[in-house]
Amino acid sequence: MEEAYALFLDFDGTLVDIVERPDAVVVDPALPDILLRLEEGLGGALAIVSGRPVAFLDRQLQPHRFDMAGLHGLEQRIAGNLHLCDPEEHPELRRMIGRLQEVVAEKAGVLVEDKGCSVALHWRLAPQEKEFALATAHAAVEALGSEYRLQHGKSVAEILPSAAGKGKVIERFMHSAPYKGRRPIFVGDDLTDENGFRTVNALGGLSVRIGAGETIAKVRLRTPADLRHCLSRWASDGSLPFNVGD
Numbered sequence: 001m002e003e004a005y006a007l008f009l010d011f012d013g014t015l016v017d018i019v020e021r022p023d024a025v026v027v028d029p030a031l032p033d034i035l036l037r038l039e040e041g042l043g044g045a046l047a048i049v050s051g052r053p054v055a056f057l058d059r060q061l062q063p064h065r066f067d068m069a070g071l072h073g074l075e076q077r078i079a080g081n082l083h084l085c086d087p088e089e090h091p092e093l094r095r096m097i098g099r100l101q102e103v104v105a106e107k108a109g110v111l112v113e114d115k116g117c118s119v120a121l122h123w124r125l126a127p128q129e130k131e132f133a134l135a136t137a138h139a140a141v142e143a144l145g146s147e148y149r150l151q152h153g154k155s156v157a158e159i160l161p162s163a164a165g166k167g168k169v170i171e172r173f174m175h176s177a178p179y180k181g182r183r184p185i186f187v188g189d190d191l192t193d194e195n196g197f198r199t200v201n202a203l204g205g206l207s208v209r210i211g212a213g214e215t216i217a218k219v220r221l222r223t224p225a226d227l228r229h230c231l232s233r234w235a236s237d238g239s240l241p242f243n244v245g246d
């Protein structure tokens with residue numbers, strides 16, 4: 001297997017299909033072992049980079065424990081060393097999440113996903129409530145001030161600490177062993193991943209976008225199933241599945 005790469009993989013919409021509810025994702029049973037084989041072949045330089053908390057991702061990918069950037073980089077496990085985000089350090093956000101749950105209680109199909117140090121407002125089940133959800137999220141961020149920002153995604157608006165971002169956290173991984181000195185590859189599907197694409201493009205790496213939509217990624221794959229097929233081939237015969245160019 002080619003050892004000179006560092007592989008960063010988004011989760012929702014990339015490794016798994018998008019489904020109607022955040023708690024209903026289904027992981028292909030073969031995926032954790034494929035990722036483990038890839039991680040071994042890459043000398044440990046494989047990390048999941050997601051808006052989800054590390055604890056959620058660990059449950060989905062059990063029995064293995066991969067390196068991770070969770071909550072858009074607020075949480076990290078680099079070379080096995082775990083740093084989690086403490087919700088108690090975000091008392092204003094915690095109060096705001098309580099208020100959001102009250103406001104949204106009357107809107108059928110709008111979901112509040114409490115992730116501890118961030119919160120997502122989902123309207124996939126109630127597309128007619130998109131404007132309401134966006135306005136609510138904007139008002140909440142404005143009330144919280146500049147320490148927090150809004151992250152738009154697929155039928156979702158997330159409120160998260162301003163310091164979080166996939167580009168920044170990929171840079172952090174690239175300064176640490178075993179990632180340092182390798183060529184980064186980042187695969188993602190969403191607006192939040194464009195940040196990560198910018199970082200790997202600037203580092204001379206390879207950006208891969210899953211699905212449709214405007215992007216600065218260099219390569220496109222159609223679906224998470226196509227990606228899983230590529231990863232499985234890479235894990236078995238060692239041949240890099242993407243056209244990496246020069």
Ligand SMILES: O=P(O)(O)OC[C@H]1O[C@H](O[C@H]2O[C@H](CO)[C@@H](O)[C@H](O)[C@H]2O)[C@H](O)[C@@H](O)[C@@H]1O
Pocket residue numbers: 010011012013014017018019020021022023025049050051052113120122124153154155156158190192
């Ligand atoms: O960075 P990612 O791993 O791509 O996570 C981004 C957000 O994904 C989840 O929401 C999205 O997937 C849901 C399940 O398929 C879907 O119902 C929702 O409409 C999508 O926006 C997740 O719930 C968020 O917490 C993640 O930040």
